Amino acid sequence: MKGKLRSTTDKLLPPVVLLLLLLGLWYFACASGSVPKFMLPSPADVWNAFVSDWQLMLRHARVTLAETFIGLFFGIIIGFFTAVVMDRFRIVRKLLYPLIIISQTIPTVAIAPLLVLWLGYQMLPKIVLVICIVFFPISISLLEGFGSVDADTVNLMRSMGAGRLQIFRYVKMPSALGHFFSSLKISVSYAVVGAVLSEWLGGTEGLGCYMTRVRKAFSYDKMFAVIILISVISLLLIWLTGFLQKKCMPWEKVNQARRKENV
Amino acid sequence: MRNALDIQDVTFSYDGQNNVLQNINLTLHEGELVCLLGVSGGGKTTLFHIIAGLLKPQQGRVLLGGEDITGQSGKISYMLQKDMLLPFRTVEDNVALPLLLKGVKKKEARRQVGKYFSTFGLDGTQKFYPAELSGGMRQRAALLRTYMFGGSVALLDEPFSALDTLTKSDLHRWYLEVMDSIKLSTIFITHDIDEAILLSDRIYLLSGKPGTLSDEIIIREPKPRDRDFNLTEAFLRYKKQIIAKIR
Numbered sequence: 263m264k265g266k267l268r269s270t271t272d273k274l275l276p277p278v279v280l281l282l283l284l285l286g287l288w289y290f291a292c293a294s295g296s297v298p299k300f301m302l303p304s305p306a307d308v309w310n311a312f313v314s315d316w317q318l319m320l321r322h323a324r325v326t327l328a329e330t331f332i333g334l335f336f337g338i339i340i341g342f343f344t345a346v347v348m349d350r351f352r353i354v355r356k357l358l359y360p361l362i363i364i365s366q367t368i369p370t371v372a373i374a375p376l377l378v379l380w381l382g383y384q385m386l387p388k389i390v391l392v393i394c395i396v397f398f399p400i401s402i403s404l405l406e407g408f409g410s411v412d413a414d415t416v417n418l419m420r421s422m423g424a425g426r427l428q429i430f431r432y433v434k435m436p437s438a439l440g441h442f443f444s445s446l447k448i449s450v451s452y453a454v455v456g457a458v459l460s461e462w463l464g465g466t467e468g469l470g471c472y473m474t475r476v477r478k479a480f481s482y483d484k485m486f487a488v489i490i491l492i493s494v495i496s497l498l499l500i501w502l503t504g505f506l507q508k509k510c511m512p513w514e515k516v517n518q519a520r521r522k523e524n525v
Numbered sequence: 526m527r528n529a530l531d532i533q534d535v536t537f538s539y540d541g542q543n544n545v546l547q548n549i550n551l552t553l554h555e556g557e558l559v560c561l562l563g564v565s566g567g568g569k570t571t572l573f574h575i576i577a578g579l580l581k582p583q584q585g586r587v588l589l590g591g592e593d594i595t596g597q598s599g600k601i602s603y604m605l606q607k608d609m610l611l612p613f614r615t616v617e618d619n620v621a622l623p624l625l626l627k628g629v630k631k632k633e634a635r636r637q638v639g640k641y642f643s644t645f646g647l648d649g650t651q652k653f654y655p656a657e658l659s660g661g662m663r664q665r666a667a668l669l670r671t672y673m674f675g676g677s678v679a680l681l682d683e684p685f686s687a688l689d690t691l692t693k694s695d696l697h698r699w700y701l702e703v704m705d706s707i708k709l710s711t712i713f714i715t716h717d718i719d720e721a722i723l724l725s726d727r728i729y730l731l732s733g734k735p736g737t738l739s740d741e742i743i744i745r746e747p748k749p750r751d752r753d754f755n756l757t758e759a760f761l762r763y764k765k766q767i768i769a770k771i772r
Contacts, residue, residue, distance in 0.1 A: 359592075420578075420598045
């Protein structure tokens, strides 16, 4: 128990100290008047803005989170099936893989207005953008995960009479879990940013819309408050992904300990 | 004694031109332990892949208890060079894999494998992950998994090669006792002449390019053999005979 507490403290203490230091610097820069208030509100102003508007922010956050989760869900499903098909059929992999890579060179900012133009101002274009963002890391990492399986392991399974589905279930899928969760951690934060970005371009609800409104009203304290809220949401989702990973991959703890011993 | 396995006139090539194996004929009797001894790259593992049905020979047949199983996998237990325990499954779930693949329910499969943990020296490791086991324990778990496949014939590809000398020696002794009690017909590959003489009823020498079975040596000493067997004159006689034939 003590060891665990020490390990957590060792991990958390340095970034928390740095964060407090930066907050202190920010506060003194504002309090000393060296930075004009309209350019950089003080941490206290940002906190007050959050307290005064938190109900409204939470209402908008609910919409953003709904878009994020729906987009994540479908992005993961589509990414998963694409990876499975590419892994199973070499010809599909040859056809799709370069196109998927090329698709990622198109900036999200460029697609978002098109999606709004094609799909309207409701939730749909936002969800589609999140799907586009999530689909890539999930499909590519899963494909790599499936491919990481040792040929001898497949031979062993075949020698025991395993069919393709059984090899997938017992070997390929669990082997790809680490890859999947690594990409999911990236995907969740990108998904939130993607949802906010698409809300900037149109619609009436969501943190992106709220952000656009407070920016137009020059309420930079509220702008900062919502930026921090978005960061907190992303961090919570990344933490939740890590928590899920630990629950779904209990063997990783043992393997990590063994790796440390061997170093 | 009935034949558990017959390899008849097997010839194999990966590219259809250069043969890796040429006219291999081999017989394994029921309850027998036969060793395949030869240099690295001589085609021993390829022959095992053919027997296990992972590769199909251009010529020849593999008969299991008289039934032609050429090119059919899932008929013979096969332990590959590495233990190949899946890192993400507990030891009992690794060992139960052959049963799960046959459609046995997880609970029942665990119950069935649980009976053998003591015999295979794995007591108390059921819920461990493979990373928590020593090299010797991992090999025992892999051997138990091979045994749980339930076939009458097992192929073991260098089952003890990754172990240190002491662990290997312990495992040899344990293996001789266990094999004597479970009566599994086995072919195993090794580079270690001492190991071959200690464990086998017969030794086949695989040599040349393409690989052919050049000689068969029968070890007539009673089994299970004592740990000091490799200090006896009989042992040295067999060893000299094998070295002379390999040269």
